[in-house]
Amino acid sequence: MSAPTPNSYNIAGEDLPVFDNRVAFAEKLIELARKDSRIVAVVNDSVGSSNLGAFREEFPDRLINVGIAEQNMVGVGAGLANAGMIPFVCAAGPFLSGRATEQVKADVAYSQLPVILCAMSPGMAYGELGPTHHSVEDLSWMRALPGLDIIVPADEQQIRDAVEAAVANPRPMYIRVGRHKVPNTTPAGAKFERGKFVTVREGSDVSIIATGSMVSRALSAAATLAEQGVSARVLNATFIAPLDQQAIIDASTGTRAIVTVEEANVSGGLGAAVASLVATSPEAGRVPMAIIGTNDWSPTLSTDGLYEHFGLTAANIVAKAKEVLSRA
Amino acid sequence: MSQAKLAANPAAIATWQAFRDQFAKANLQERAAMLKNRADLSRRGIITTIESAGQGHIGGDLSVIDVMTTLFYGVLNINPANPTDNNRDRFILSKGHCSAALYVTLASAGFFSESELPTFMQPYSALNGHPNRNKVPGVETNTGPLGHGLPVAVGTAIAARLQGRADRTFVIMGDGEMQEGSNWEALMSASHFGLSNLTAIVDRNRLQQGARTEDTNGLDPLDEKLESFGLEVRMIDGHDFEALLKALEPSTTGKPVAIIANTLKGKGISFIEDRVEWHHKVPSTDQVRLALEELS
Structure with missing residues (x-):
């Protein structure tokens, strides 16, 4: 039995509600996809774990599920980007960054094809499932690739900002989309700027x-x-x-x-x-x-x-x- | 030599366009003769390009050049003056180590100047040992590691369908490359998505870097494997231009097309043909002279 996940986090004596960033991610993606037909999602049988069920319902043709095949998934994303689409390639972090590292290197970062790699449930979000399902190596691996932005949103506002930035200015990006619930910490009005803390x-x-x-x-x-x-x-x-x-x-x-x-x-x-x-x-x-x-x-x-x-x-x-x- | 993206060559584009115009009016036999003549010119370019670089993958360049020439001079809907027009056919060379064949072909069609060819693999040349789309017009995706081209081709084929475009995607893989698992992932999805606008060509020269494919990790029966993965398979002589032109026609079944192009590694040069050591051997000055004589 997994220990119950707390429904709040205490900062300075205040219990703050916590949120699964995948929810805000999917809401923002759907909102933007309604206005921009270039947006597609590419997944590896991860519709549920990427929280893309509603996206699939609204845009069935634009949800491309390649099955459990991460190398092909990233390559397909690169091909879609080649033709001017904005592919959000969504898979659990360990399999996206680990199984398909060479595709991320050659097809996305080196080719400079604007693929938005979305590492779902990164870090140790999968808890007891163990190291095979944890994505703690990704920041090291991805950092070694020139021309790949690496974004780690801290809360709901930042995941929304990251998705908006990806659509406004598509480029090779690796975005962690957190599953383990965290409170909102971004100050109101804080700017989301590329390359800025x-x-x-x-x-x-x-x-x-x-x-x-x-x-x-x-x-x-x-x-x-x-x-x-x-x-x-x-x-x-x-x-x-x-x-x-x-x-x-x-x-x-x-x-x-x-x-x-x-x-x-x-x-x-x-x-x-x-x-x-x-x-x-x-x-x-x-x-x-x-x-x-x-x-x-x-x-x-x-x-x-x-x-x-x-x-x-x-x-x-x-x-x-x-x-x-x-x-x- | 520079690292900036190379510029188009209008004079060569005009020559290429004149060829295409004449080709359009010719009958099948005449077309095959035109392509044969053009491919042998490219063979000369490959040999001199590799000679000046002192490096390259001559065996695979010579096995694939007839397929590539047929595509660029007889099939592909492309515009070398506007190589990123979204309505273009996509051509992806998955066996990126055969970049010399690609560069010679692209330069002949005016994507960039043939005067760049002697820079192949020289310091800071745009013409790297493996093709780079950000430096060389006409390159769709950076290849080199094997098993990458077909997944990207599946993506461009899906995009064409989503965007309601009629263009087609062609990808050439080496036969040894079919040992990469990613290709079979991509074949499964090409079939699953019914990508009839995709043609995957296997340059079946039966040799890989170290030995014969069948002595390394056997591929046969490759046609049956591809058929069982849901592709419309066309097995041809990859040096027969009439057969190539027919095989490169669109799918008739609604399935993606796989062409097994049976070829000879080193085709056209007697002392290079079908010899494993010529995977990336470089000809001596005398051998270059002999090779060019054989082609004249």
Whole structure:
């Protein structure tokens, strides 16, 4: 039996409702598809898990289900893009990024065909189903491909913004569409800009750079740190690529330490990208860093259990922030 | 040499168009003779292009050039002056290592200048060892890793149907390439979606890089396999231009078409034909002279 998924998340003493981003994703996709006949969905028998049942009902011809065949799925997406369609290729993250890596490389990123790769239920959303069904390697793998935008929306607003951006300016994109419920954290009126982080809390001692599901954890940690007299800046790393180099440089010069947090393996993801810039940019301060993420095959646990296991929690972010500040 | 996308060559386009106009008025026999003449010119171009590069995949270039010439000079609805017109037929060379054959063909049709051919595989040339759509007009998708072209072709064929366009998609695979599982995923979906606007051509030269296909991971009976996957199969001599022209006609059954083009690797040059070592061997100066003599 899976542990019950909490229906709220607490930040600064306030219980916030949480949402499955696949719902907002599908609503926005349908809304845009009504106005733009170029939009199609390509799936690998994943109509249900991608929450595209309503899309199929309204646009049966524009839902292309290739069956359990991810290599073909991504290639078909590239062919559709070649002819001017805007394909949203939707599949569970591990199979999209893992099984079809070479198709993403050659047919999408290298060919520069505007395919919108939608990694459904990424990270460890599939909990007890285990490492085969977790997508924690994707940020590392996809980061190695020039010309591929990598977007990790943190909440409903950002997934809507990401879908709109994909249709407004189609280009090769990899978008994580979260299943594990998270609260809304994007400030009202915050801009969604390509290659830009979103500042979700100002602070001057330490910068916490978090992405996707971890933005809410970082905000909770920042509230706790504030009670302890530590001023934490929280940056939502909405784009892993292109990377917001200026925001990272500013964090390394405007605060004394950096903690990164991602629901992904630490080998090559957000933390590695930030550390690389902090270590090599002439403009960056060489501040101490901590990188929080996964680092081994996951044991049998629920998603929240795995967050605890790997330290993807507000409490661990607080501890790491204090640790890096002690080295500053 | 530059990394920018190459520009069209109006003079060559005019020559290509004149060929197409004459071709349209010719009978089948005359058409075959015209294509044979044109293909042998391309063979010369392949040999000199590979000679100047000192690299290339000469065996497969020579086995596929008759199919490719038939497509570009006798079948494809394309406009080299406007290579991204959405109403074009799509041609995808899935066996991207035979880029020299593609480049020679595209240049002859004016997609870019033949003066670029000596830059093949030279530093910073647009003419990479495997084709790049962002640098070379007429290239639909970047190929090289095998088993990629057919899935993309399924996508362009679906798009044509969704957009109500009558154009067709053609893709050439190597026979060794049929060992890639992704091709069979794509064949299943081509059949499932009833893509009668798709023609998949297998360059069946029976040799792959290391040995004969049947000694490596046997493909036969390839026709029965393709039929069982739901394709309309046409097995022909891939160097017989009359047979090629007939085989490249649209589907008659509503199914996607698969053409097994039985070819000779290295076709046209006696000392290269059907020899595994010529997969990517480069001819010496003397061998180039002998090869060009055989073609004259």
